[in-house]
Amino acid sequence: WDSSQMPEKQRKELCAEQVLYCTNVCGGEGFTREAFCNPTTLGSKCQCSNGAEAAIRRYQWPAFQRVCEAQRDECRMACDRSKIPAHEKSYCFNSCDYRLACGTDDAP
Numbered sequence: 001w002d003s004s005q006m007p008e009k010q011r012k013e014l015c016a017e018q019v020l021y022c023t024n025v026c027g028g029e030g031f032t033r034e035a036f037c038n039p040t041t042l043g044s045k046c047q048c049s050n051g052a053e054a055a056i057r058r059y060q061w062p063a064f065q066r067v068c069e070a071q072r073d074e075c076r077m078a079c080d081r082s083k084i085p086a087h088e089k090s091y092c093f094n095s096c097d098y099r100l101a102c103g104t105d106d107a108p
Helices: 008-026 062-081 086-099
Strands: 032-037 044-048
Touching: 008 032, 008 044, 008 062, 062 086
Parallel strands: none
Antiparallel strands: 032 044
16 A cells, blocks of 8 residues: 555645644653654654653554555455455455554554
């Protein structure tokens, strides 16, 4: 999955959400050393002067969560479009959900 598949407006909104999330995790702008998100790649960084970002799991960050969800959705759509017999598609869907366990410590 490529972040450019997401509309630019949506990527910009997601980056704004990511930066705000970082600021809130840090405890405000005064504790935010760096809050960055690239709206083209969705690459991001959050660094707090008090180290608060270390307590947040990677999968909890908005950009990582949204990318994982998009990858899982794409995987599931590929299952749906495939020529796999209907009675076996649930295995394909389950495989997507297992490999792309968004919202858990096993998220990619």
